[in-house]
Amino acid sequence: MAEPFIPLSSSMLFLTVISLFLASALFPGVEGNIGVNYGTVANNLPPTSQVAHFLLESTVINRVKLYDANPDILKAFAHTGIAVTVTVPNDLIPRLTKLSFAQQWVEDNVRPYTPTTSIVRILVGNEVITTADKSLIGNLVPAMQTLHTALVAASLDRRIQVSTPHSLGVLSNSSPPSTGKFLLGYDVHVMKPLLSFLRATNSPFMINPYPFFGCSSDTLDYALFRPNAGVLDGNTGLLYTSMLDAQLDAVFSAMKVLGFDDLEIVIAETGWPSMGDSTQVGVDANVAAEYNGNLMRHVSSGAGTPLMPNRTFETYIFALFNEDLKPGPTSERNFGLFRQDMTPVYDIGILRPTARSSIPNNQTPIPSKTPPLNPKPRSSKGKRWCLPKTGADESTLQRNVDYVCGLGLDCEPIQQGGDCFLPNTVRAHAAFAMNAYYQSTGKNESDCDFDQTGAITDVDPSYGKCQY
Structure with a gap:
């Protein structure tokens, strides 16, 4: 049963205007760069209207990425000013190559909700190339092109970008970062046309890097942004002390080979689970808080990466909630920043001060090992x-x-x-x-x-x- 649409109060509407201001004040340099993936593979999530209200009034998150175009969620985020990214499911990609279908999809899933809901991007599928489905892969770029044409016809192309997120599996080589290349065969026939489309439409290349899946007990410090000896790229002489930087630079190098190093890169997914199986390394709430806290500071600092200095990266943390119906190992169901009652699984500083002060004592968030992003202490001993x-x-x-x-x-x-x-x-x-x-x-x-x-x-x- 769909949740009823509850209009937001005037005070909530005003908070939209100052959302970026507060994010900047609490986390210098963030400036709206940090978003969250709002997955719904769970049977115990709070009502969508309550989630939208919570994100607007209690957190500094002002971007959400959806894995579909759920109408209840799109209605809930109306008048919030929170930037919303929607997704066309993989199985619709072949049909999306037909202009009539693309236009109908826009009419059904976008036009009724914009501009009251700030839909800023449509993603065509998710990690399509690594599905190995030739029909999906062959139709990916044509589907993106046709969807863009439908947006042009609806006069929405200047407001809404079209892109698609990739896993690091699109790379045939990633170490050292300077040797990054796209999969042979896909590089010229799929990636080059895709990158050309992104450049022509001023849209970003979107990647899902997960140091969690690439680390071992020996490289945990490297994955968590902790002090470490680093990894030297012998080709460039650059030292990497962050696995995420190495992953991003491998993607950059692959794009550069094809002549597209000018495109913006967006981190569409990254995160760390707070619970997992005994065989998994570094899986607990403190480590998850450490990764995500350091991640927020790093991507928003303006330092960039060794091959992309002086950049910030729009980044979507995975995920908003723990999702109890996801298959696979225990960790898959425990990537959430928040529980279903919207108390934090751990604290990385994204709650507004007034929200943080009202967390019940029996649900106190697990403290992060990372220093706060705000250079001024968030807590002073003895002060109240x-x-x-x-x-x-x-x-x-x-x-x-x-x-x-x-x-x-x-x-x-x-x-x-x-x-x-x-x-x-x-x-x-x-x-x-x-x-x-x-x-x-x-x-x-x-x-x-x-x-x-x-x-x-x-x-x-x-x-x-x-x-x-």
Whole structure:
């Protein structure tokens, strides 16, 4: 049964505008580069409207990638401003080469939801070349071309890109990175036309690199961005201390061989499981937090890779939720950042401060071994702040603001033009006002009660110029 469409509140709509601002304030350099794969191979996921609300109000994630074009999900993300990527399933690729079918697919799966839902990219299939299905592979580029033609006819081609994600199996060689090449035969007959299409339509090349699947006990530090001796590429003299960098540079080298080193590369999938089988190396929540935390900082730092310096990479972490119906080893069902009740499996800093402070004590996220992305400490020993509880009634929170500001405490920061005016929501302004009162008194627990709407946290909610 489809979940009912619940329109988002005006405060949620406003959060759309400042989503990038907050991401930048919390994680300098992120600037909307970090997205998440929203898989649904599970029987216990929360309603789609609740997921959209959660991502918008409680996290700094503002990109999601879907494995289909689920209408309930597309409706749920309407008016959020969250960038959505949808996927045409592999089995439809041969039919998509017919313009009439492509146009109907756009009419059914895209036009009803845009522009209220920000659909920014359509992916034709997933890891098609490594399926070894000749029908799918032979029709892949024609299907992409025809779909683009359908978008042109619908005047959507400037808003929506067309691409397709690949596994690292498209490479015949990847070590050392400078020798990266696409599979022989596919390189000229499939990859070159595909890359030409991407260049002509200003679309990115999308790859699914997983250091998790390429590492052993000997290379775990190399896979997790930990300090390590590194691996030297004898051809270039470049030293690699990150397996992800080596994988990306192997892809870059393969593209360069065909003359397409100018294309943007997007990391469509990467992640690390929090649980696995006893035979798997480095599989637990702390290691997963370490990989994903370091990943976020690395791809957003602007450092790039040895062959692609000074770049950031749009990156989609796999996955939003653990998916209990996925087949295969235990790890396949445990790549999620969040549980089904939307509490974090572990903390990598993507929750907004107010959301992090309201996690129930019995569901405290497992701390990451990685340092926080924000250069300012997210937690200060001995310091405490007072913030609204999740779900606190907005009318009560507004009374809290009126009460505190009526006492004569400095509320200028949450007035128009103040450093804490944005986001212009009751909850955000209440957070500042309630904390101002708490800090000005004896910092007793009772000073943060506010009719049971306040909670004390040791996580500094400051962002940008807004200092608590």
